[in-house]
Amino acid sequence: MGMVMPPFPDAETVVMALLDPVAPTVTATPATLTPPLIRVQRVGGSDNQITDYPRMEIACYGTDRADAWQLAEQCRQLILGSVRTRVAGVLIDTARTDNPPTQVPYATTEDVRRVVGYFHFSRRRTVPI
Numbered sequence: 001m002g003m004v005m006p007p008f009p010d011a012e013t014v015v016m017a018l019l020d021p022v023a024p025t026v027t028a029t030p031a032t033l034t035p036p037l038i039r040v041q042r043v044g045g046s047d048n049q050i051t052d053y054p055r056m057e058i059a060c061y062g063t064d065r066a067d068a069w070q071l072a073e074q075c076r077q078l079i080l081g082s083v084r085t086r087v088a089g090v091l092i093d094t095a096r097t098d099n100p101p102t103q104v105p106y107a108t109t110e111d112v113r114r115v116v117g118y119f120h121f122s123r124r125r126t127v128p129i
Helices: 010-020 065-080
Strands: 037-047 051-064 085-087 089-091 094-104 113-124
Touching: 010 051, 010 065, 010 089, 037 094, 051 065, 051 089, 051 094, 065 094, 065 113, 089 094, 089 113
Parallel strands: none
Antiparallel strands: 037 051, 051 113, 085 089, 094 113
């Protein structure tokens, strides 16, 4: 029987900790949304048993187009600068843009704008010896 490996760290929790200094972060869009707000969601990826490669969707909500775009760009630069840093106790090996931020319609009665970007990360888990 093979060795049971410890779980990979929760990708959403790690990215939320990374982006939390920019604006409040959540994993689900609340019914009542108060911008600025960042929604973090894992939307795919893979692993090779040692390294996890999550694909993350980052949705930035602003009161208008300019605010949403500014928030999205802050997130992108923070993500790209996270390479070889430790966030929430997890070492981020790589971070790259998969699809750059793009404005996506958001159905609401309020004037809220949403800009969504997709990013790939890699991070290893600690393997017991």
